[in-house]
Amino acid sequence: MDDPVLTVQSLTHFFGGLKAVSNFELELPPGVIWGIIGPNGAGKTTVFNLITGVYRPSQGKIFFLKQDITNLKPHNIIQKGIARTFQNIRLFGNVSVLDNVRIGLHLNYNSSIWETILRTRKFSQEEKKIREEAMELLSHFNLCSRWEEKARNLPYGEQRRLEIARALATRPKLLLLDEPAAGMNPKEVDALMELIYQIRQEFNLTILLIEHQMRFVMRICEHIKVMDFGETIAEGPPAEIQNNPKVIEAYLGKGGIH
Amino acid sequence: MKFWTFFKKSTPQFFLYSLAFYLIILLLSQFNIISGYPLLIIEISLIYVILAASLNLINGFTGQFSIGHMGFAAVGAYVSGTLTTLIWKLNVDQPIYQTVPLFVVALLLGGIAAALVGFLIGLPTLRLRGDYLAIVTLGFGEIIRTIINNIDYVGGPRGLLGIPQLSNFTLITIFTVLTLYVLRSLIFSSHGRAFISVREDEVASELVGVNTTRYKVMAFTIGAFFAGIAGGLLCHLIQIAHPTQFGFLPSFMVLVIVYLGGMGSLTGSVIAAFLLTILEKYLLPMGLQALSNWTLPAFGFQVGVEWRMVVYALLLIVMMLFRPEGIMGMKEAKFMMPEEH
Numbered sequence: 001m002d003d004p005v006l007t008v009q010s011l012t013h014f015f016g017g018l019k020a021v022s023n024f025e026l027e028l029p030p031g032v033i034w035g036i037i038g039p040n041g042a043g044k045t046t047v048f049n050l051i052t053g054v055y056r057p058s059q060g061k062i063f064f065l066k067q068d069i070t071n072l073k074p075h076n077i078i079q080k081g082i083a084r085t086f087q088n089i090r091l092f093g094n095v096s097v098l099d100n101v102r103i104g105l106h107l108n109y110n111s112s113i114w115e116t117i118l119r120t121r122k123f124s125q126e127e128k129k130i131r132e133e134a135m136e137l138l139s140h141f142n143l144c145s146r147w148e149e150k151a152r153n154l155p156y157g158e159q160r161r162l163e164i165a166r167a168l169a170t171r172p173k174l175l176l177l178d179e180p181a182a183g184m185n186p187k188e189v190d191a192l193m194e195l196i197y198q199i200r201q202e203f204n205l206t207i208l209l210i211e212h213q214m215r216f217v218m219r220i221c222e223h224i225k226v227m228d229f230g231e232t233i234a235e236g237p238p239a240e241i242q243n244n245p246k247v248i249e250a251y252l253g254k255g256g257i258h
Numbered sequence: 259m260k261f262w263t264f265f266k267k268s269t270p271q272f273f274l275y276s277l278a279f280y281l282i283i284l285l286l287s288q289f290n291i292i293s294g295y296p297l298l299i300i301e302i303s304l305i306y307v308i309l310a311a312s313l314n315l316i317n318g319f320t321g322q323f324s325i326g327h328m329g330f331a332a333v334g335a336y337v338s339g340t341l342t343t344l345i346w347k348l349n350v351d352q353p354i355y356q357t358v359p360l361f362v363v364a365l366l367l368g369g370i371a372a373a374l375v376g377f378l379i380g381l382p383t384l385r386l387r388g389d390y391l392a393i394v395t396l397g398f399g400e401i402i403r404t405i406i407n408n409i410d411y412v413g414g415p416r417g418l419l420g421i422p423q424l425s426n427f428t429l430i431t432i433f434t435v436l437t438l439y440v441l442r443s444l445i446f447s448s449h450g451r452a453f454i455s456v457r458e459d460e461v462a463s464e465l466v467g468v469n470t471t472r473y474k475v476m477a478f479t480i481g482a483f484f485a486g487i488a489g490g491l492l493c494h495l496i497q498i499a500h501p502t503q504f505g506f507l508p509s510f511m512v513l514v515i516v517y518l519g520g521m522g523s524l525t526g527s528v529i530a531a532f533l534l535t536i537l538e539k540y541l542l543p544m545g546l547q548a549l550s551n552w553t554l555p556a557f558g559f560q561v562g563v564e565w566r567m568v569v570y571a572l573l574l575i576v577m578m579l580f581r582p583e584g585i586m587g588m589k590e591a592k593f594m595m596p597e598e599h
Contacts, residue, residue, distance in 0.1 A: 073464075073469075075465075075467050078467035083466075090461065092455050093458060094458060095454055102448070102451055103452065103454075104466045104467070106451065106452050106466070106467065106468060107466075107468075111447075111449075113444070116443060119596070123447070127447065130448060131598065167466070170466055170467050
């Protein structure tokens with residue numbers, strides 16, 4: 001087996017006295033689509049926030065491509081090649097669709113302030129490349145015709161797609177999707193699955209996603225981890241998870257036939 | 259390239275309009291159509307353009323609520339004023355080729371000193387947001403003022419007197435145009451989009467790889483630099499640098515200009531700076547003077563000249579009711595945006 005893209009070792013995080021995540025372990029092989037599921041408040045998004053450096057873990061270590069990223073700042077982690085989307089979409093609402101993606105591309109270009117002010121040749125060429133790349137990314141997501149629109153004026157589904165496009169602009173190796181299918185109807189979910197397969201292929205991505213819609217998770221993920229109250233209660237391929245009594249209990253509650 | 263296609267591009271247009279503005283005012287003043295007080299008002303308006311545009315970088319584009327902008331101007335004014343007045347002892351009778359270069363150096367040093375202070379004030383902004391940041395910047399502005407008040411060398415509460423009148427319409431215009439040029443180059447670039455992303459959503463911005471810390475401190479440093487230059491120009495225009503010039507009320511005026519013009523619009527700052535300066539220094543005193551002899555019959559009290567602040571407040575209320583995004587909102591005039599590449 002290839003070296004894992006992401007290794008998380010006994011990750012634990014407290015909010016005050018509350019143990020939000022406890023002893024979370026993960027070894028994510030390259031090129032896979034894995035999922036984390038669990039009821040509300042299970043600590044799924046907290047895991048994402050810990051991986052991307054929004055919170056500093058109370059205990060545990062996180063390695064990305066064998067490098068320790070546990071205590072790095074978010075922008076440094078993004079620079080190393082992790083990108084993410086958010087549960088409740090966080091686009092830059094007052095700027096254009098194009099600019100949203102161009103901000104994501106910001107990392108890969110390095111004209112200095114002086115070159116920017118003086119508008120040197122290097123700067124112009126870079127701006128041109130940024131624009132071209134951004135338009136190309138938008139075309140992947142069928143957003144080309146919308147490039148001038150303010151991001152906040154897009155319909156919900158397009159905002160979701162734009163957020164993924166913006167994340168890909170940072171040229172990640174690992175993409176973390178936080179509830180990508182939230183609020184979508186079955187038809188849109190099918191399209192989203194198609195899109196996720198397609199970008200994994202094209203951008204050589206490893207994908208880790210959080211999701212609530214079982215139909216979606218069961219079909220797209222190769223391997224699932226189930227969390228409840230910060231603990232990992234089960235993991236394995238979708239078929240196994242579906243029939244795991246602990247998982248059913250976490251979702252539906254105790255009872256049934258005794 | 260044909261002449262007119264060249265001027266269809268926005269950067270040549272920007273300089274062309276600036277030049278046209280300069281020549282028209284110069285011509286009018288040569289023929290004494292505009293001279294004395296009206297010309298002074300135009301010069302002060304231009305200085306307020308620098309102040310408002312640079313505050314807009316911090317408040318409007320980067321979204322950091324700073325309200326002590328005149329504190330930076332004070333640093334610039336006192337540093338450049340001290341250099342020209344107390345150290346180099348320049349005076350207007352000396353030939354221009356001696357005074358002007360030194361004056362420009364003094365202005366730049368004032369700007370750099372202000373930028374250093376801006377850098378220091380930028381540091382706490384890493385932890386503070388919104389109202390808390392506003393209070394800290396206000397406090398810093400007051401600290402600067404109090405420090406100046408207590409330095410005897412620069413006159414203390416008396417102010418720094420006898421500053422040579424080295425600012426003139428030409429120099430002020432040049433610095434204003436340069437400020438606007440630098441700011442528009444910065445804002446419409448990869449760096450500028452990073453500033454704006456901090457305003458839009460700091461967390462999301464950090465998570466698409468923008469070093470938000472760096473950009474916040476940078477906004478304060480650059481904003482303060484230009485405020486320092488504006489302060490230097492101002493004190494060499496009215497020939498005095500006085501602590502009260504740089505207190506909260508003038509800072510508030512700059513803030514009102516930024517809001518009135520539109521947060522995140524350089525064009526708006528330019529328009530509002532002229533509008534408000536002319537209103538404050540010219541129309542309002544005139545209007546209130548005319549009114550001051552007229553007594554409100556029903557209440558029996560006189561309308562005084564000091565009702566300026568009331569008009570300010572009314573203006574803000576009316577704006578908030580009818581056009582909360584300011585005159586320009588976030589839009590720019592075409593010549594204020596560099597051409598896309």
